[in-house]
Amino acid sequence: MASSPDFSTPMARARGLGSAKAGTDHHIRQRVSAIALIFLVPWFLYSVIHASQAGFAGAQAWVAQPWNAILLILTFGAAFYHMRLGMQVVIEDYINKSGRKSALLIANTFATLALFAVTALSVLKIWISVGA
Amino acid sequence: MSSGDWTDPRPLSPHLQVWRFHLTMLASIMHRITGSALYFGSALIAAWIFALTLTPQTTGEAPQFYQLIETLITSIPGQILLVLWAAAVLYHFANGIRHLLWDGPRIGFDPKTASTWSAFNFLFAIVGAAGLWAAATFI
Numbered sequence: 001m002a003s004s005p006d007f008s009t010p011m012a013r014a015r016g017l018g019s020a021k022a023g024t025d026h027h028i029r030q031r032v033s034a035i036a037l038i039f040l041v042p043w044f045l046y047s048v049i050h051a052s053q054a055g056f057a058g059a060q061a062w063v064a065q066p067w068n069a070i071l072l073i074l075t076f077g078a079a080f081y082h083m084r085l086g087m088q089v090v091i092e093d094y095i096n097k098s099g100r101k102s103a104l105l106i107a108n109t110f111a112t113l114a115l116f117a118v119t120a121l122s123v124l125k126i127w128i129s130v131g132a
Numbered sequence: 133m134s135s136g137d138w139t140d141p142r143p144l145s146p147h148l149q150v151w152r153f154h155l156t157m158l159a160s161i162m163h164r165i166t167g168s169a170l171y172f173g174s175a176l177i178a179a180w181i182f183a184l185t186l187t188p189q190t191t192g193e194a195p196q197f198y199q200l201i202e203t204l205i206t207s208i209p210g211q212i213l214l215v216l217w218a219a220a221v222l223y224h225f226a227n228g229i230r231h232l233l234w235d236g237p238r239i240g241f242d243p244k245t246a247s248t249w250s251a252f253n254f255l256f257a258i259v260g261a262a263g264l265w266a267a268a269t270f271i
Contacts, residue, residue, distance in 0.1 A: 005141075007141070007142045007143070009140070009142070031232060031235060031236075034228050034231070034232060035232065037225075037228075038225075038228075038229065038232075041221065041225055045218070045221065045264065048177075049264065049267070049268045052180070052205070053268065055194070056184070056188065056194030056195070056198050057188075057194075059184055060184050063181070063184055072181075079174065080174070083167075083170070083171050083174065086167050086171070087167075087168070087171055090164065090167075090168060093144060093145035094144055094145065094147075096139055096140040096142070096144055097138075097139050097140075098138040098139065098140065099138075115174060115175065115178050118178050118181075118182055119177070119178050119181050119182075122178075122181045122182045122184065122185045123181065125185045126184055126185055
C-alpha cells in the first residue's frame with residue numbers, strides 16, 4: 001500500500017491532537033462582526049457621501065453630532081476587527097514560511113489596531129471640541 | 133530539530149490557476165479580492181477622518197492636508213478609485229450576506245441558485261456603484 005504524505009504539524013504529532021481548536025471562535029467572530037456591518041455600512045456609505053460634500057466645516061459638524069460620532073466609532077470598530085480576521089485568513093492561506101507568516105500576522109494586528117486608534121480618537125476629538 | 137525559519141510542508145490553499153471557470157468560483161475569488169482591496173482602501177478613510185481633526189488655516193481656509201485629500205478624491209483618477217471602492221464595498225456586502233445565509237439558515241446551496249446569486253451580486257455591485265456615483269455627483 002502506497003504511503004500517503006503526513007500532513008500533520010510537528011505540534012500535532014507531538015501532542016497526538018489535531019487542530020488548535022481555535023477555528024470555530026474565529027469563524028463566529030468573523031460572522032458576528034459581519035452582522036454588525038450589515039447595519040453599519042449602508043448608514044456609513046450614505047452619511048460619508050453627504051458629509052464629504054459639505055466641505056471641511058460641514059464634514060466636521062457632521063462628525064460632531066453625537067449619534068454620528070457613536071455610529072462612526074462602532075463602524076470603525078466592527079470594520080477594522082472584521083478586516084483583521086479576514087486578512088489573517090488570507091495570510092494563513094498563502095504564506096507557509098513560519099517566520100514570514102508570523103511577521104505578517106503581527107503586522108496585520110498592528111495595522112488594524114493603529115487604524116482603529118487613529119479613526120476612533122479623531123472622531124472623539126471632533127465630537128468633544130467641535131460638538132461642545 | 134527544527135531550523136529557525138520553518139516551512140509548513142502541508143499544501144497551501146488552492147491558488148487561482150487550479151480552478152475551472154464558473155460563476156461561483158469567480159464570486160468566491162472576488163470576495164477575497166474586494167476584501168483585500170477594502171483593507172488597503174480603509175487607510176484613505178482614516179486619512180480623511182484624521183484630516184477633519186486639524187485646525188483651519190489662519191485665512192479661514194480648510195487645513196492643507198484636508199485640501200490635499202479633497203483635490204485627490206475630486207480628480208479623475210480619484211473619482212475612478214472611489215467608484216471602484218464603492219463597487220468593492222457593495223460586492224463584499226452582498227456576497228457577505230450570502231455567506232451568512234449559507235452558514236446560518238443554509239439557504240442557496242444548489243448550483244443553479246448559487247450561480248444566479250453570484251451574477252446578481254456582480255450586477256448589484258456595478259449598478260449600485262454607478263448609482264451612488266450618480267447620486268453623489270448630480271443630487
